[in-house]
Amino acid sequence: MLFLDPSSIVHLMVDRKLRSACEQFLYRDIYVAGHPNRAIRLLKTFVLRPDLALLVQRLSIGLEWCLPGAENRYHIPHLLQPDGIAALSFAKNIRFLGLLRVDWLSNPSFAHICEMVSQMELSSLAVDEHYSTDPNMEVMMSNLRSALLSQPKLEDLSLAFHSDKAALLDKIEVQVPDVPGLNRYRGDVRFAKAFLNAATKLSLLDLYFHYEDPLHILLRENWNGNGIKALFIRTRFADVRDWVVFGGFLACFPNIESLTLLSVDWYYGGLDPLYFEDVAPQLHVLPRLRKLEVRNVFSKHMAHPGPTPEAVLIFKKHSPTLERFVDTNERQWVYMPCDGDGGNFVPRVECQLVERQRFTGTDLPAPK
Numbered sequence: 001m002l003f004l005d006p007s008s009i010v011h012l013m014v015d016r017k018l019r020s021a022c023e024q025f026l027y028r029d030i031y032v033a034g035h036p037n038r039a040i041r042l043l044k045t046f047v048l049r050p051d052l053a054l055l056v057q058r059l060s061i062g063l064e065w066c067l068p069g070a071e072n073r074y075h076i077p078h079l080l081q082p083d084g085i086a087a088l089s090f091a092k093n094i095r096f097l098g099l100l101r102v103d104w105l106s107n108p109s110f111a112h113i114c115e116m117v118s119q120m121e122l123s124s125l126a127v128d129e130h131y132s133t134d135p136n137m138e139v140m141m142s143n144l145r146s147a148l149l150s151q152p153k154l155e156d157l158s159l160a161f162h163s164d165k166a167a168l169l170d171k172i173e174v175q176v177p178d179v180p181g182l183n184r185y186r187g188d189v190r191f192a193k194a195f196l197n198a199a200t201k202l203s204l205l206d207l208y209f210h211y212e213d214p215l216h217i218l219l220r221e222n223w224n225g226n227g228i229k230a231l232f233i234r235t236r237f238a239d240v241r242d243w244v245v246f247g248g249f250l251a252c253f254p255n256i257e258s259l260t261l262l263s264v265d266w267y268y269g270g271l272d273p274l275y276f277e278d279v280a281p282q283l284h285v286l287p288r289l290r291k292l293e294v295r296n297v298f299s300k301h302m303a304h305p306g307p308t309p310e311a312v313l314i315f316k317k318h319s320p321t322l323e324r325f326v327d328t329n330e331r332q333w334v335y336m337p338c339d340g341d342g343g344n345f346v347p348r349v350e351c352q353l354v355e356r357q358r359f360t361g362t363d364l365p366a367p368k
Contacts, residue, residue, distance in 0.1 A: 027055035033100045035363040036065040036074055043087035044367055047079050053090035060098035060126065061088075067102060068109070075366040089116055098126030098158070105143045106135035114143045117150070124156035126186075135161075141171045149177050157195070158206075159187035186232075189218065196224045203227055205253075209235035219245055223252035230258040234297070237263040237275050247282030256286050260293040260326075276307070276314050283319040292319070293326035306331060312347040326353065 032038040039061050046053040065074040066085055076084055088094075097120065104110040106129060117125070125147065129140065148154065157179070173194045182199035185192055186206035196202060205228055231253055240246055250256070261279060279294060292315055306329040316322050316335050325333040325347065334350040 027052050029058040030056060031060045033060050033062040036062060037364045037366050040065055041367050043084055044077055044079055046087045046090040050090045054093055056091040056094055058096035059094050062100045063102040077367050085113060094120060095122060096124040097122055100128040103129050105129050106140035108139055117147055122151050123153055126158040128160050137171055141175045145175050145177055148179055153181055155181055156184040157182055204230040206232040219249040225253035226255055228253045231256050232260040234262045234264055236265050238265055243278045243282060247285055250282055251285035255288055257288050258291045259289060263296045276311055280314045280318045289319050289321055291324045292322055295328045309347045316345050
C-alpha cells in the first residue's frame, strides 16, 4: 500500500495522463467533514465536472455551511445557489454516504435532502443528528423510517443522536421498519435493541455507552444477540459501576468471535492492569471469542509503554479460545503454546497495526 502526503498530489496532476489515472482514486473515497470550504469546492466541482462526480463511491461531507444564516460566514458560489446540496445528485454512484454536521432528519427545511437520499442506492448511511438540543422527533422518525425503507440494499447504518429523551427511544422501537440486509449498526446502545429485532442479518454492533441510571436497567434486559459475531463498545471505563452487570450484558451475545472495548477516558493515558482484572473475568461468558481489543481512543496522543506480557496473559486464562489481543498501543499479540509445557501459553507481539488516517488538515480558502 502506498501512502502519499496530500501536498505531493499536486505534482501528480501536472501530467494529463497521470491526472486521469489519479482522479480514478482521488475521487473514489472523499472525506470533507469539518472543512466547509473544501465541501463547497467539491460540490462546485461536481457541477463543473459531472464526470468526476460519477467516480465518487464513498462520501462523508459536512453541511454546516447550508444552515440558516450560514451564508454570512461562508461564500457560496453563484453556481451553487440557491441549493448547493442539489449538486450531490451528480454523484450517482455513491454507495457510502455520510451527511454530517447538520440535523437533516429532524429539520423540515431539509426535506429536499431526504428526498435526494431516497433516490440513491446506498449500502452504507451515516446520520449525524446531534446538533439540535430540541429535535422534532415526529419529523425525525418519519424521515428515518422513509430513508430506511428506500434503501433495500443497506448493509451499514451509523446513527448519532443528541437527544437522550425516553420518547425518542420509544419511537425508534415502534417505528423502525425491517431492514433485511443490514449487517452492521453503529450508534448509542439505547437504540441498538430496535435494530436487533428489525435486522435478521445483523452481525456487528458498534455501541456507545453513556453510563447513566437507565443504562443499568437496559443492560439487565434480555437481548436477541445470538446472531452477533463482532461487538465494539466505546465507554468511559471509569464510569463502569458494576463489571459483573457488564459481563451479564456480554452474555447476551454468546457467539461473539471479536470483542473491542475502547475507553474514551481522555485523562487516562494508558490502561492500568486494574481494568484488565475487571474485564478478564467477564470473558468466560463468550465461549467462541477469538480476538480481543482493549484500547484507549486517545492513546496515540500520549506516551505509554503498553502492557507487559504478564498483564496480557490474564485474558487467556479466562478465555481459553482467545487467539489474539490488541493493546492500547495497537500492538497485536498472539498467544503461543509453550514448548514442552502442555496447556500453557505465552503472549508475544505479532505485529504493529497501522490505522488508516483521514486527512484532517486545515480548510481551504473560500471559493471565488
